[in-house]
Amino acid sequence: MTEDLTLSVDETLAALRAVGETTRLRLIALLAEAELTVKDATAILGQSQPRISRHLKLLAEADVIQRFPEGSWVYYRLADGPEGQLARGLVDRIASDDPVLAADQERFKSIRKAKAEEAAAYFAARALSWDKERALHIPEHDVEAAMRAALGDTPIHSFLDLGTGTGRLLEVFSDRYSNALGIDASHDMLAVARANLAEAGLANAQVRHGDVYALNVPPRSFDVIVIHQVLHFLDDPARALAEAARALRPGGRLLIADFAPHELEFLRDKHAHRRLGFAHEQMERWLHANELDLEQVTDLVPSQTDGTLLTVTLWLARDRRVITDLPARNPSREVA
Structure with a gap:
């Protein structure tokens, strides 16, 4: 209706x-x-x-x-x-050149830039210990296992990890994809990710510096895109989801892992969080706006709650566009 x-x-x-x-x-x-x-x-x-x-x-x-x-x-x-x-x-x-609105947009861009720089400084300071800091929710290996289960055993030709951080998910899914690309805005994080991938011997996975708001990848080129614990750091999560949808092949899948709504205000000041989790309805609305159908929602609830453990939610969505015979490509090789 x-x-x-x-x-x-x-x-x-x-x-x-x-x-x-x-x-x-x-x-x-x-x-x-x-x-x-x-x-x-x-x-x-x-x-x-x-x-x-x-x-x-x-x-x-x-x-x-x-x-x-x-x-x-x-x-x-x-x-x-x-x-x-x-x-x-x-x-x-x-009129797009209206001086009042144009000035507002310039100030808006400046605020966005300042917030992005604040987040980048946070990540740069924590790049070496990033994987050890995720102690506010259930063990990370449980989250990773749930993500693998959500995507199933179907082979993945092209895999994109947005906000790849230390490249951990490129390792976790290395047995599932033919080739993979991780994108992150932090050069420090990428240095750690490259070292991790080299140590793991993953020649079919690469990482690149990039902006989740303006992905430098071909449109409609990835079978699976994952966004793991990234959206709560962003000032405009909906904009990042729109970029992810643009890069997804028809019939491709988007898997998001992030926090359920919570009230831990200290995460804003001490950990650069912009959003205190996401409700199911909010995420479904964003996905629907980008022609993605929500197929599965999984809440990973801590067994014991002491006020510091958070629920992690997985959202699995599929691009509803009709699958066509698109030529096979290696999108990670096409990034400038």
């Missing part, structure tokens, strides 16, 4: 009134790009937090945007319903 995206006259006027103010229109233009917190919006628009909060409240009350509390933070994004679609349509009709 197709969702009804129509509005009555009164609903249309209410949405237009909500959007019809300079600050709120600027907010809508930003939210059309990515999710934001009040802190983000305050820095970009240069207005006080109470003022920004009030505008966001009015937009939420008009169903133009949605708010999603996550620990002590609240993320905002355009609503999926007709009011959100109406707002997006208005933004699409604003």
Whole structure:
């Protein structure tokens, strides 16, 4: 059943009134790009937090945007319903070179860059001990076993590990793929990964420096893509998932391993986490938006909870596009 995206006259006027103010229109233009917190919006628009909060409240009350509390933070994004679609349509009709919105976008890019640099510094400082720091959830070998079980025994021609870190998953799945590529933004992590792959004698696996938001790989070129404990470090997980979907072959599979929702706020300050886990519904919505069908969800719950152990969730999705006779290729060889 197709969702009804129509509005009555009164609903249309209410949405237009909500959007019809300079600050709120600027907010809508930003939210059309990515999710934001009040802190983000305050820095970009240069207005006080109470003022920004009030505008966001009015937009939420008009169903133009949605708010999603996550620990002590609240993320905002355009609503999926007709009011959100109406707002997006208005933004699409604003001149791309509008000086006000262009300045907002530049500040937005600066904030994103600063956050990326903060995360890169965190990873660089911890590259050598990274695999030993994952002690907040069930043993890593149990997570790896569950990931192998989720993908089954089907041979994999081309395997992509996004945010590969120390290259651990390239080793874990080495008996399943013909060739593999790991991508990471941290040169320090990649140095460790290369050493690990050389020690393991994995000549059919490579690692490359890259950006999960802008993958330098051919589209529709990987049979399986894995994203293991990466999304919670990202400011815009949905954007990374869209890039992953672009690189997935028709009928290919995407396997995500990340935390279920939790309230360990210290992970933001001490471990550079941007998101405190992901709900099943949120992940399914992101996957569906990228033409991926969620096939399996597995929660790996700790046997004993003492306030520090976290639940890890596995989401397995499949590209719903029809499989065609695409030529065989080695995508890892095509990366510049």
